[in-house]
Amino acid sequence: MQKKIILLPGDGIGPEVMDAAKKVLDAIASQFNHTFTFLSHDIGGVAVDNHGTPLPEETVIACKQADAVLLGAVGGPKWDQLPSHLRPEKGLLGIRKALDLFANLRPVKGFEKLLHASPLKEEVINGSDLLIVRELTGGLYFGTPSERRDNGNAVVDTLTYTKSEIERIVDKAFQSAQLRSKHLTSVDKANVLESSKLWREIVEAKKVDYPDVTVEHVLVDAAAMKLITNPSQFDVIVTENMFGDILSDEASVLTGSLGMLPSASLAADGVGLYEPAHGSAPDIAGLGIANPLAMVLSAALMLRHSLQLEDEAKLIEKAVVAIIDQGYHTADLQVLDGQKVNTTEMTNLIVDYIKAQKG
Ligand code: NAD
Ligand code: IPM
Ligand code: MN
Numbered sequence: 001m002q003k004k005i006i007l008l009p010g011d012g013i014g015p016e017v018m019d020a021a022k023k024v025l026d027a028i029a030s031q032f033n034h035t036f037t038f039l040s041h042d043i044g045g046v047a048v049d050n051h052g053t054p055l056p057e058e059t060v061i062a063c064k065q066a067d068a069v070l071l072g073a074v075g076g077p078k079w080d081q082l083p084s085h086l087r088p089e090k091g092l093l094g095i096r097k098a099l100d101l102f103a104n105l106r107p108v109k110g111f112e113k114l115l116h117a118s119p120l121k122e123e124v125i126n127g128s129d130l131l132i133v134r135e136l137t138g139g140l141y142f143g144t145p146s147e148r149r150d151n152g153n154a155v156v157d158t159l160t161y162t163k164s165e166i167e168r169i170v171d172k173a174f175q176s177a178q179l180r181s182k183h184l185t186s187v188d189k190a191n192v193l194e195s196s197k198l199w200r201e202i203v204e205a206k207k208v209d210y211p212d213v214t215v216e217h218v219l220v221d222a223a224a225m226k227l228i229t230n231p232s233q234f235d236v237i238v239t240e241n242m243f244g245d246i247l248s249d250e251a252s253v254l255t256g257s258l259g260m261l262p263s264a265s266l267a268a269d270g271v272g273l274y275e276p277a278h279g280s281a282p283d284i285a286g287l288g289i290a291n292p293l294a295m296v297l298s299a300a301l302m303l304r305h306s307l308q309l310e311d312e313a314k315l316i317e318k319a320v321v322a323i324i325d326q327g328y329h330t331a332d333l334q335v336l337d338g339q340k341v342n343t344t345e346m347t348n349l350i351v352d353y354i355k356a357q358k359g
Pocket of ligand 1: 275291
């Protein structure tokens with residue numbers, strides 16, 4: 001099988017973890033006799049430096065013509081003082097919008113061997129396995145241009161959702177629940193926000209179409225608490241853009257590190273983009289110690305969702321579990337024993353495991 005994959009390494013640790021994902025995909029390609037063609041393009045701070053914009057038009061065009069897109073991370077202190085429209089993060093929001101990537105799937109599953117690496121008690125996280133379905137192209141991040149008024153003494157951010165925007169993400173979440181344990185938790189702030197009231201009405205209206213799925217509504221503040229006190233009560237969580245952003249970083253604590261959390265950003269049809277949930281980690285960029293597993297597991301999601309290569313995706317996931325089970329971990333995991341490795345060593349362990357399997 002021949003596939004064209006666009007790589008958007010971005011900034012900070014983005015290029016370091018992207019290099020890892022590419023090596024793992026090369027190993028998968030040789031093992032299964034596929035041809036993956038990789039083309040790199042600029043996004044984020046590096047694109048500001050090279051092209052004067054965080055999202056060059058050629059990057060958007062290349063992504064639209066690809067079979068799938070992998071993104072590392074964007075942002076960093078070098079670009080933090082730029083005006084809003086030039087910030088690296090605007091490039092990320094822009095590509096999500098340009099590709100209509102309304103559904104961000106963030107699976108969160110603790111690894112047996114790493115249960116003790118979480119600051120949470122092992123008995124609390126044991127058995128937790130959830131999927132956050134985050135709306136990705138609406139809400140506060142995409143309001144009518146945010147601005148300062150009254151000589152800087154007032155600010156405006158707007159939160160807009162249309163019925164159809166909510167309906168499509170809610171449908172996606174119900175369908176995801178049908179493929180899992182058939183329980184959907186819709187997270188909102190319906191006791192205060194008008195957008196959340198509409199959100200809740202739509203979830204209630206949609207549930208008749210999915211009678212096999214049980215549904216509950218939880219307010220976002222309580223959801224934040226329940227996520228770390230009793231995470232195994234969740235199967236699929238569906239929520240709006242910013243709540244999903246915050247809750248998914250919180251949920252990463254179940255896995256021991258933000259460096260373990262992959263994600264898939266999907267459109268109704270059209271190209272999908274796969275990105276770790278973490279950022280560019282400026283505090284460790286360039287040190288060669290970043291955890292590549294969130295990016296590598298995002299590549300597995302790409303094989304599954306965009307390229308329909310389920311066996312190949314499973315092999316990457318099996319390799320990750322096997323290497324973790326052998327006690328290997330990067331420095332971000334607070335592990336008591338085992339062997340601490342750097343980004344390259346972790347990548348090579350995964351690659352060698354894949355190459356040792358029969359094709
Ligand atoms: P961050 O996710 O970059 O880092 C938070 C903490 O987690 C840091 O201590 C970092 O070292 C650690 N961490 C994250 N990923 C890791 C990995 N793979 N391995 C080891 N440790 C890891 O969040 P931040 O520090 O708040 O943001 C830094 C920059 O990244 C900002 O410019 C922000 O806007 C940007 N950001 C980008 C994305 C993205 O591109 N998708 C996501 C979040 C933040
Ligand atoms: C993420 C990030 C982004 C978001 C930022 C960098 C715009 O935090 O992918 O989770 O909030 O969506
Ligand atoms: Mn985030």
